[in-house]
Amino acid sequence: MRHRIIVLGAGYAGAIAAGRLARRLHRDDVAITLVNAESDFVERVRLHQLAVGQDLRPRPLNGMFAGTGVDVRLAKVTGVDVERGTVTVVDADGGRGQEHELEYDTLVYALGSGWSDQGVPGSAEHAHEIASRAGALRLRERLALLDAGRPVVVVGGGLTGLEAATEIAEARPELRVALAARGGLGDWLSPRGRDHLRRVFGRLGITAYEHTEVSGVREDRVVLADGTSIEAAVTVWTTGFAVHPLARATALEVSGSGRIVVDATMRSVSHPDVYAIGDAAQAIGPGDKPLRMSCASGTPMAWQAADAIAARLTGGKLPDVPLRYVNQCVSLGREDGLIQYVTADDRAVRAALTGRLAALYKELVCKGAAWAVAHPLLGIPARRRRVVREPVRPAPAVKASL
Known part of the structure; x- marks a missing residue:
């Protein structure tokens, strides 16, 4: 029986994690299911461009993951039972609102965040x-x-x-x-x-x-x-983001903002068969500061989680890569930009790239992030390893900082 991995959410973090897992693990040993409510991958970092009338390239998830071994399921997640190891979904393909239950052995929670009105009237x-x-x-x-x-x-x-x-x-x-x-x-x-x-x-x-x-x-x-x-x-x-409320309704340990508390490998500190990445996770970075909600945090968190899951399933070495920041990339229209270089814990340093060159730099970053999602099996060395055993539900993880 194959080890069942379910990834919830196909934003930057979830989609990258699913593709990386497919590259790391032998498909005869694992069944990877990517659950997402929308049929396309959404380039969230470009939504301000969409808002002013620019058209973004469609990126259908089924096409992106064709032939990878990742099963894309278009559905809305309505519940997670971390004690039973199940996810409840409503299919988005005309299922008439009927709920279905999916069982998992390992869960990657990447449902991300949405806007927050901060409780301001109106x-x-x-x-x-x-x-x-x-x-x-x-x-x-x-x-x-x-x-x-x-x-x-x-x-x-x-x-x-x-x-x-x-x-x-x-x-x-x-x-x-x-x-x-x-x-x-x-x-x-x-x-x-x-x-x-x-x-x-x-x-x-x-x-x-x-x-x-x-x-x-x-x-x-x-x-x-x-x-x-x-x-x-x-x-x-645009005053900030609020995480998906589903995690708070589970038995997972969450922060005051509802983010799932994880260790250095993105593993839940309360339920070791659950990993959380992206905006949904409260991970501690350099300076003992929580990583901020951003694509810059979500992508390396996805790498860390996927590599840790693969290592634990195959008996390999756990990743020991510190997550740090290098810069903040800001587009200021299509012709201008600002690249603010920062310390590992995200504090600005003197150096900054500005103007047209910064705009080109930001565009390359956006294209690179989308390319990494759209080509999940490229750019990663082919190291598919066999699962050495079917792990039992492990004991609770020990908290750790990055």
Whole structure:
């Protein structure tokens, strides 16, 4: 009987993990099932481009994993029972809402995150999000209806907010684009990075409302904590992400934010037959700091988990690769960008790459990430190893930091 591995979620982390497992393990010994609610792989790092009218290349999951030994199941995950080792799903192919139960021996939880309205009144009803393809498409339709001179306000001064504001301003220069940030504009960047960001905002005509607390969203405006407001025909909400709520409903140990607590191999500290990667996982990186929700974290977490699973099944050596950051890549429209180099624990250093060269660098990063997902069996040495034994449910793992 083959060892059953189920991967939940086909974002960057889940899709990469599934492909890497297929490359590491002999298909006669394992059955790998990748469960995802959508039929295509979504390039989440490009959703701000989709929102302004650019078309993204479709990447059907069935085509990507054809011939790999990975079984793609299009379904919505509705429950996980980590005590029984089962996942409950509703198929997305016209199953009339009927639930099915899948059994696993090893589970890779990669359901990721969605947008968070932070509990701000009116944000869920009146603001647009670009954390999902559906949200980006809704924003795309709304922006297309705006006449010249209409105001667009992006709330949130993080990487997603900067990319959304600059993309909209570049694609639609006739609109009045503003960004409201709780802190200073790019205050985590190096002086060189901040200076470049301000120059780009000036060139694109983006108004920055710094040190601004948003207390409410209305249909036609953003309300600030001091009682004033900013006119907004469209509000784009980019204040952070919230993880999928499913993990909190299980017996898995989770953090206060609902992320699954894992050790250095991405293994759950409470249920060793479960691994968590990407935004769904609370992994500790350099400086004893949790890894931030990002593609930059999710991809190496997927490598680590897949290699650890393969090692444990085949009697190989566990991976001992520290997860660290190198840079933060920010697109500032199609013609400009910012590559902020950082320490291992994600703090900005003096060096930064800016301008057209930085835009090309970011584009290569995006293309490389999509290529790695779309070609899951290429670029990895063929080291398929046989499973040496069918492991029993192991004892709880010991917490460890990276």
